[in-house]
Amino acid sequence: MRIIVLAKQVPDTRNVGANAMNPNGTINRAALPTVFNPEDLKALEMALRVKNQMPNTTVTVITMGPPRAEEIIRDARNRGADDGFVLSDARFAGSDTLATSYALAQAIRSAGDFDLVFCGRQAIDGDTAQVGPQIAEKLGLPQITYAEALESVSEQEIVIRRRLEQGVETVCAALPVLVTVTSAAPDCRYPHAHRLLRFAKTPVEVRNADDVQPDFARLGLAGSPTKVKKVDNVVLAHKDNVHLEPTEDNLNEMMKNLINEHII
Amino acid sequence: MNFYTDNESLSFYLHHPEMVEIARLREKDFAEAGLHPEAPANAEEAIEQYDSVMRLLGEITADVVAANAEEVDHEGPHIENGRVVYAKGTQQNLRTMINAGLYGMTLERKYNGLNFPRVLAVMAGETIARADVGFATIWGLQDCADTIQQFASDELKEKYLPRIYQGATCSMDLTEPDAGSDLQSVRLRATFDETANCWRLNGVKRFITNGDADLHLVLARSEEGSTDGRGLSYFIFDRADGGLTVRRIENKMGIKGSPTAELVFTNAPAYLVGERRLGLIKYVMSLMNAARLGVGSQAIGLCEAAYREAETYAASRQQFGHPINQFVAVQDLLRAMRARTDAARSLMYETARLVDRSATSKPASRIADILTPLVKLMASEFSNQNAYDCIQVHGGSGFMKEYACERLYRDARVLSIYEGTSQLQVVAAIKGIANGSYLKRIEEYDQQVAVGQLTDQQQQLLSMLRQSTESYRALYEKATANGSTDVLFEHNARALTEVLAYTIMGYLLLLDSQRDMRYVDSCDYITRHALGESAKALAMMA
Numbered sequence: 035m036r037i038i039v040l041a042k043q044v045p046d047t048r049n050v051g052a053n054a055m056n057p058n059g060t061i062n063r064a065a066l067p068t069v070f071n072p073e074d075l076k077a078l079e080m081a082l083r084v085k086n087q088m089p090n091t092t093v094t095v096i097t098m099g100p101p102r103a104e105e106i107i108r109d110a111r112n113r114g115a116d117d118g119f120v121l122s123d124a125r126f127a128g129s130d131t132l133a134t135s136y137a138l139a140q141a142i143r144s145a146g147d148f149d150l151v152f153c154g155r156q157a158i159d160g161d162t163a164q165v166g167p168q169i170a171e172k173l174g175l176p177q178i179t180y181a182e183a184l185e186s187v188s189e190q191e192i193v194i195r196r197r198l199e200q201g202v203e204t205v206c207a208a209l210p211v212l213v214t215v216t217s218a219a220p221d222c223r224y225p226h227a228h229r230l231l232r233f234a235k236t237p238v239e240v241r242n243a244d245d246v247q248p249d250f251a252r253l254g255l256a257g258s259p260t261k262v263k264k265v266d267n268v269v270l271a272h273k274d275n276v277h278l279e280p281t282e283d284n285l286n287e288m289m290k291n292l293i294n295e296h297i298i
Numbered sequence: 299m300n301f302y303t304d305n306e307s308l309s310f311y312l313h314h315p316e317m318v319e320i321a322r323l324r325e326k327d328f329a330e331a332g333l334h335p336e337a338p339a340n341a342e343e344a345i346e347q348y349d350s351v352m353r354l355l356g357e358i359t360a361d362v363v364a365a366n367a368e369e370v371d372h373e374g375p376h377i378e379n380g381r382v383v384y385a386k387g388t389q390q391n392l393r394t395m396i397n398a399g400l401y402g403m404t405l406e407r408k409y410n411g412l413n414f415p416r417v418l419a420v421m422a423g424e425t426i427a428r429a430d431v432g433f434a435t436i437w438g439l440q441d442c443a444d445t446i447q448q449f450a451s452d453e454l455k456e457k458y459l460p461r462i463y464q465g466a467t468c469s470m471d472l473t474e475p476d477a478g479s480d481l482q483s484v485r486l487r488a489t490f491d492e493t494a495n496c497w498r499l500n501g502v503k504r505f506i507t508n509g510d511a512d513l514h515l516v517l518a519r520s521e522e523g524s525t526d527g528r529g530l531s532y533f534i535f536d537r538a539d540g541g542l543t544v545r546r547i548e549n550k551m552g553i554k555g556s557p558t559a560e561l562v563f564t565n566a567p568a569y570l571v572g573e574r575r576l577g578l579i580k581y582v583m584s585l586m587n588a589a590r591l592g593v594g595s596q597a598i599g600l601c602e603a604a605y606r607e608a609e610t611y612a613a614s615r616q617q618f619g620h621p622i623n624q625f626v627a628v629q630d631l632l633r634a635m636r637a638r639t640d641a642a643r644s645l646m647y648e649t650a651r652l653v654d655r656s657a658t659s660k661p662a663s664r665i666a667d668i669l670t671p672l673v674k675l676m677a678s679e680f681s682n683q684n685a686y687d688c689i690q691v692h693g694g695s696g697f698m699k700e701y702a703c704e705r706l707y708r709d710a711r712v713l714s715i716y717e718g719t720s721q722l723q724v725v726a727a728i729k730g731i732a733n734g735s736y737l738k739r740i741e742e743y744d745q746q747v748a749v750g751q752l753t754d755q756q757q758q759l760l761s762m763l764r765q766s767t768e769s770y771r772a773l774y775e776k777a778t779a780n781g782s783t784d785v786l787f788e789h790n791a792r793a794l795t796e797v798l799a800y801t802i803m804g805y806l807l808l809l810d811s812q813r814d815m816r817y818v819d820s821c822d823y824i825t826r827h828a829l830g831e832s833a834k835a836l837a838m839m840a
Contacts, residue, residue, distance in 0.1 A: 223397060223398075224354060224357070224358055224394065224397070224398040225354055225398065226397075226398055226399040227351050227354060227398055227399035227400050227403075227412060228336060228399045228410075228412070229399070230347075230350050230351060230354060231335075231336040231347050231350070231351070231412070232335045232336050234343075234346070234347070234350065
């Protein structure tokens with residue numbers, strides 16, 4: 035079995051400093067430490083669990099980003115992935131979700147046959163949750179979103195438990211299929227000490243736009259219909275306190291206000 | 299959080315200039331480079347490997363072991379169907395360490411080890427102990443593998459060593475109801491079973507740390523009719539072979555996550571490690587030195603934890619309109635805690651480096667032997683002092699169960715007891731005092747100081763250390779006025795040992811401060827204590 039995992043290197047939003055934003059509202063990436071997008075790590079873990087159950091399975095990790103995104107591939111390899119590559123090219127710069135999903139779909143096509151694609155539900159920098167489903171559409175694959183647990187897997191099908199707003203749903207899909215994994219899924223295993231030593235000097239493959247034979251008009255800014263008009267810095271602060279006597283009417287009134295103000 | 303990267307001292311000792319030579323020795327001139335995918339080609343690569351594995355260990359320790367520590371302390375292990383079941387957190391700690399390939403760090407590559415030197419074993423030990431000393435004891439007992447690696451037959455090595463990497467836990471079964479500090483009195487019987495071609499163990503062991511481990515090293519009387527240490531041999535026993543019952547686990551004051559068991563051996567099959575009769579006098583002594591260094595590493599981890607708890611609390615606790623770390627009385631406590639931690643750590647890494655160099659150097663081995671009891675003595679006593687001061691900084695809150703400092707206080711207490719009490723460490727130091735080995739080593743440190751590059755403060759510290767050495771000589775003369783076997787000498791042995799230890803730590807911190815001025819304040823504190831301790835000892839003797 036061959037599994038593709040899509041992963042993204044993202045700014046570590048838990049450690050955002052004062053100079054995280056440029057004056058023009060774009061992200062000052064140089065000032066931010068980077069991390070493996072948390073839900074992508076969970077996707078990797080799910081892939082590795084499939085690998086543990088299915089002999090002769092290889093896990094390939096693909097990431098799109100600047101050359102330093104190779105850290106993601108190294109990290110994934112140390113945790114148990116077999117190989118991977120960075121899709122890196124200035125011609126990808128400025129991609130929105132549409133252009134990103136196109137580039138990644140092309141990268142998956144260029145990587146050969148596969149049975150499963152795992153990716154995180156969304157990245158903590160964009161929070162769109164669009165890239166996974168868009169890739170599934172472009173590759174003509176069925177998709178299972180919001181996966182929180184791998185129930186079972188065989189050469190033919192996979193059973194996944196989905197975490198939905200109102201409860202859980204267990205679904206079965208024939209392979210190949212794309213799965214997006216949520217934060218409710220199990221944490222990724224740690225890197226393995228022996229793999230750290232073994233792969234320390236192994237280079238990471240970098241592929242550019244030419245390698246994935248794209249329609250260049252669909253890449254980068256040119257292929258991105260989304261335009262960011264303006265980014266505002268929102269500071270949340272409590273303005274005043276309201277003291278309510280705990281009566282039925284007061285509570286109803288408060289709920290109405292909260293709903294009207296789109297707080298809940 | 300990462301308990302390796304947030305502690306600059308660890309990287310400081312990992313990159314000590316002597317580590318280049320230690321890596322070369324451990325890697326036998328990098329003979330496996332190119333032949334084994336993990337073997338480094340040079341010292342720089344080896345040290346990078348040490349660093350990357352410590353990063354991983356530091357992350358797991360902070361994320362998992364430290365996070366579980368409080369619950370493990372509350373839950374503790376229990377017995378189920380005659381077997382010890384660890385607390386849930388302990389089980390998770392073990393599983394995570396094993397799955398990350400961290401077990402068997404010092405094993406050779408052919409046994410799936412990382413082939414790391416002793417320095418890294420103690421560094422891992424102190425990092426884990428900072429999170430949970432109880433778990434550090436379970437972790438540290440994998441050092442039993444070193445005894446097997448060093449003394450057992452190839453057949454036993456092939457059989458048991460790969461299992462350590464897979465996470466088989468270990469215990470060293472020495473103590474019995476009537477044989478604690480006095481191990482010559484061990485009675486557990488070992489008789490050879492011709493039919494089964496193995497030894498059979500019968501008897502009781504008590505206070506066995508991690509007593510229901512997978513693999514046991516057992517000290518037993520193999521020579522019928524013998525009564526002293528020369529009748530004892532060392533055996534390896536596999537829990538899976540049967541013949542062992544856990545009679546009870548002790549209800550302890552601290553390190554509650556680590557099960558301390560009473561064991562009954564009934565015809566338990568076992569195999570001889572090395573030669574008969576050398577069990578206590580050679581193998582246990584060798585294991586004991588490693589174990590004492592291991593306890594030193596636990597104590598230093600605890601020192602660090604106590605210092606950090608106190609520092610964090612003192613920065614946040616407001617009294618009289620200021621955080622309490624702005625008051626001199628609190629600053630003094632914190633400074634003392636920092637200095638003890640730095641001093642014991644410097645001594646421990648110096649000793650560990652000498653242990654690593656012992657493989658090819660007799661002199662290094664001799665110095666390691668005399669420094670080991672000082673590490674055990676000073677680090678364990680310091681850890682108790684730091685735990686005490688940590689509670690003091692917390693004031694009334696420190697007396698409540700909500701803060702980690704009360705656990706640290708309880709956990710520290712055993713450190714100056716097990717693997718040889720502080721009093722026995724002094725006994726172990728007496729030979730080096732009487733034959734002048736410590737003084738010779740101090741002279742060597744004195745010569746290592748780059749005198750031309752000292753600041754005024756460092757120059758003053760060097761003078762004080764020389765003065766302290768002279769005070770020690772005077773103290774020694776006075777204590778041995780009636781000869782070194784007289785009770786007067788015995789009475790003063792501890793004071794002599796401590797003055798030596800303070801002086802040696804002072805020199806080591808002075809040398810450290812020549813690489814990084816961060817250590818100069820701790821050097822100042824410890825050096826002044828060296829002088830103070832010798833003056834006190836002289837006064838007490840009069």
